Structures are given as structure tokens and as C-alpha cells.
Amino acid sequence: MAVIGGGASGVLTAINLLVRSDDPGLEVVVHEASGIVGRGVAYGTNDQRHLLNVRARHMSAFPDAPSDLLDWALRTGRSSDPQGFLPRADYAIYLQDRLADVADDRLRIRAGRVLDVVPTATGFEVVTERSSSSADAVVLCHGNQPPRPLATADGAVVPDAPWHVANPWELARLRTLPADARVIVVGTGLTGIDTAITLLEDGPERHVTLVSRNGLLPKPHVGQAHTAWVTKVPDDAATADDIAAAVAEECRAAAERGVGWRAVVDGLRPLTQELWRRLPIAERRRFLEVHARDWEVRRHRMAPEIALRLQGYRYDDRLAVHAGSLHAVEDLGGRCRVTTNPGHEPVEVDAVVNCTGPLADVRRSADPLLRALVARGTVAPDPLALGIDATVDGAVVGADGRVVDGLFVVGPPRKGTLWESTAIPEIRGQAAQVASAVVARASRGVVAN
Numbered sequence: 001m002a003v004i005g006g007g008a009s010g011v012l013t014a015i016n017l018l019v020r021s022d023d024p025g026l027e028v029v030v031h032e033a034s035g036i037v038g039r040g041v042a043y044g045t046n047d048q049r050h051l052l053n054v055r056a057r058h059m060s061a062f063p064d065a066p067s068d069l070l071d072w073a074l075r076t077g078r079s080s081d082p083q084g085f086l087p088r089a090d091y092a093i094y095l096q097d098r099l100a101d102v103a104d105d106r107l108r109i110r111a112g113r114v115l116d117v118v119p120t121a122t123g124f125e126v127v128t129e130r131s132s133s134s135a136d137a138v139v140l141c142h143g144n145q146p147p148r149p150l151a152t153a154d155g156a157v158v159p160d161a162p163w164h165v166a167n168p169w170e171l172a173r174l175r176t177l178p179a180d181a182r183v184i185v186v187g188t189g190l191t192g193i194d195t196a197i198t199l200l201e202d203g204p205e206r207h208v209t210l211v212s213r214n215g216l217l218p219k220p221h222v223g224q225a226h227t228a229w230v231t232k233v234p235d236d237a238a239t240a241d242d243i244a245a246a247v248a249e250e251c252r253a254a255a256e257r258g259v260g261w262r263a264v265v266d267g268l269r270p271l272t273q274e275l276w277r278r279l280p281i282a283e284r285r286r287f288l289e290v291h292a293r294d295w296e297v298r299r300h301r302m303a304p305e306i307a308l309r310l311q312g313y314r315y316d317d318r319l320a321v322h323a324g325s326l327h328a329v330e331d332l333g334g335r336c337r338v339t340t341n342p343g344h345e346p347v348e349v350d351a352v353v354n355c356t357g358p359l360a361d362v363r364r365s366a367d368p369l370l371r372a373l374v375a376r377g378t379v380a381p382d383p384l385a386l387g388i389d390a391t392v393d394g395a396v397v398g399a400d401g402r403v404v405d406g407l408f409v410v411g412p413p414r415k416g417t418l419w420e421s422t423a424i425p426e427i428r429g430q431a432a433q434v435a436s437a438v439v440a441r442a443s444r445g446v447v448a449n
Helices: 008-019 068-077 088-102 169-176 190-202 240-258 261-278 279-297 302-317 368-376 412-418 425-445
Strands: 001-002 026-031 109-113 114-120 123-129 133-135 138-140 180-185 207-210 319-323 328-331 337-338 347-349 351-356 395-397 403-409
Touching: 001 008, 001 114, 001 123, 008 026, 008 088, 026 123, 068 088, 068 319, 114 368, 114 403, 123 403, 169 190, 180 190, 180 347, 190 207, 190 302, 240 261, 240 279, 261 337, 261 412, 302 319, 403 425
Parallel strands: 001 026, 001 138, 026 109, 138 403, 180 207, 180 351, 207 319
Antiparallel strands: 114 123, 123 133, 328 337, 337 347, 395 403
């Protein structure tokens, strides 16, 4: 069994494969380009100020053992506050420890980038930079792609220049900027916030401007309320606007009873995937165009301590948040001149950082594996190009519209099918489901066509 990717999705899939099978002949091979598992994009940061955006009590690797992360934190001398928000780097260590707990001689970790997964008569050939190997089944766990390239209002791609930080997780690039640097961060989501924290905390004279089309920051978590809310959406809510109206009505009803909107959003979580699947493609597109950002800033909230830091930066006039875009960018060599809106005065800055969010359309990916899979038709984008086309239970659907026998996907690439597919509570469920399917398939002796 081959698991492609060693981030959270890959580690949770490997754990489930090992614990769900007692077959001594099973071999689980995790292919991770860096050779270090557990990190991925989400937890690969080495900045301890980057926190999880979900409370620790909801982040266990195992849905049937909700206190597992808290128990681990207590044993390892970390905060075991169930309402707290652990550093994301610590969560990577937790995943590594959990994999080590179940690892035996059936587990292999192979460093090196996977270049292709080729269907064969008996399964798949996994081609890496150094070698190739066979696998009966493959689970794609490649996570989020780097951000889509930045472009100005006229469609011109921002040049590859010393001042252009195309990948916000290259923290070394951020840390080499001048202590008094002025930086524009394009994107006001959680990644943009983490970038601002690294820049501002490391350089007390720095100034950061966060820019996005709507200028909305994620809402903060607040002190944990003890009042839950069971959110209801009528069965006849058949459009994106219907669902948005129903949720707004739930928020009003909750407010009348002294319950905040956060409880309504959290109460909707068990229904979100079902509601997404209920919508026809045209209505899903309507949701993306009209309602998605408003949902995202409430659904994916930031830790309270992060919100307080941002408030302090803004009070000290070191952080600004604007609605706008890169209207024009002029390369000045070591710096650049940026105009964020028509008619606004251009400003000279030391860096522009791309925090626009992961590239979702696999047809535009620079990843050699995805390029090869798309070119062959082994994988295809979902109808909205939010990830890989797949069935509800994670089987990959090829360009011909048929399920690719023995090929599965876990994690963010299933966003187009499920919408909710990027957080640990959803990923751990997917990992268990796909691992069960792979183990059952192996026990039946199924061989790919």
C-alpha cells in the first residue's frame, strides 16, 4: 500500500492502515518528499507563535479517543488545557509520536518526490526521483498546493524578484527582510495572519499591510460557551441563498435566547457536507461567488490570543487591513512600488507575500505528480476545480468518469466533493474510512484492472 504524502492526511491514513489490519504481509509505504512525516504545509512551521485554529479538545487523531491529544500534551509537558490552542509545530510532533506508537516492520518511510503513479495490470507503479516500486493500492494525501501565482489587475504575473515571496511558508525569506521592512501581504486569511505575526514579532519597526478583495479577517474564537445550538436547515432549502437565509434565521433565533452565532456555525458542522452534496453544481458555484468568504471567516476562526496580537499591532499603527488587490506592481530591483486600488497613491515596499490560499485546480499545478496524473487522465478536477474528482467515500474518479480501481484520496483535495475537507475532524474520518476500504479490498484479494 502506498501513501503519497506524509502530512496530517498521510500520517492518519498510515496509522489507520496499520491498526485496521493484522496481516503480517501488509506493507505501508509513506512517500514524503522531505522524508519527515507529520508536518506538511499545515504543521510544517517552526514558529511557535503559529497556533492551531481549533481548540485542543477537538484535535485528537482518533474520534473514538477525544482526549488523546490532551493526554499526550500532559505527558510531554505541554499545555493540556482543553480550551487552548497548541502551537501547530507541536501538533506535528504529536502526529509523529502517534505514528511511532503503532509503527512496526510493516511501515516504510521513503524520502523523495513522487513523480508519477502509473496504473498497471496488478496495481500501480509508484515512480519517484530515485526509483520505482509497485503497490496494490495508492492513497493520495498530497494536501494543499502552494498558492496560485500572484497577478495584477491586468492579468500580468508578478515577476520572480527578490522582493516577491511566492510561498509564505518560506519563513527564512521572511526573517531576512530588514528590521524596518514595509511589507504587503496579499490575503487576509489564517496564512496571512501567521505571516503578519512572524514579520511583526521579529521586527519591531516593521509595518505590514494585509490586502484582500473584501478585506475580511477570520473572526476570533471567544471564551468557550457552555450553550450548544442544534442548527436546523429545512429540507426544502435547495439553493445556496436558501441555506444562507436559513442559517441567518438560526442566528437570529439563537441571539434571542442569548446564544452567539458561533454556536450556530458550530452546530451546522455535522450537516455541512450533506448540505453541500444537496446543492446542484450551479448552486455550489453561487455559494462560492456570494457566500463562501462570509462563511469561511466564521467557520475557520483564529485563536483569541492571535486576535489580541492583531489588535495590538493595529493600535500601534504597525498593521493595516485593506480591501483591494494588486492593481499595479513596479519592480524597483530590491524593492517594488505597489498600487492596491485604482486612484490610490502607490507605496514602496520591501516585499510582497503571496498568502492568497492554495492553488486548487489540479490542471494548473506545478507538482510533477499531479501534472502526470492529469495528463494521463488518471485524475481529473472536480466540476468546480476545487480539488480532485472523487466519490463521497474517497475513490478517485478519472477523466473518463469512472472510478480508478485501487486509487483513493484523503484530505483537502476532496473539497469539491465534500466542501468540509481541510480540518482534522474531517480528515481523520476520511483516513479511517479509506483505510477500511483498502484493507477490505486487500482481504478480498482484489487486483486492479
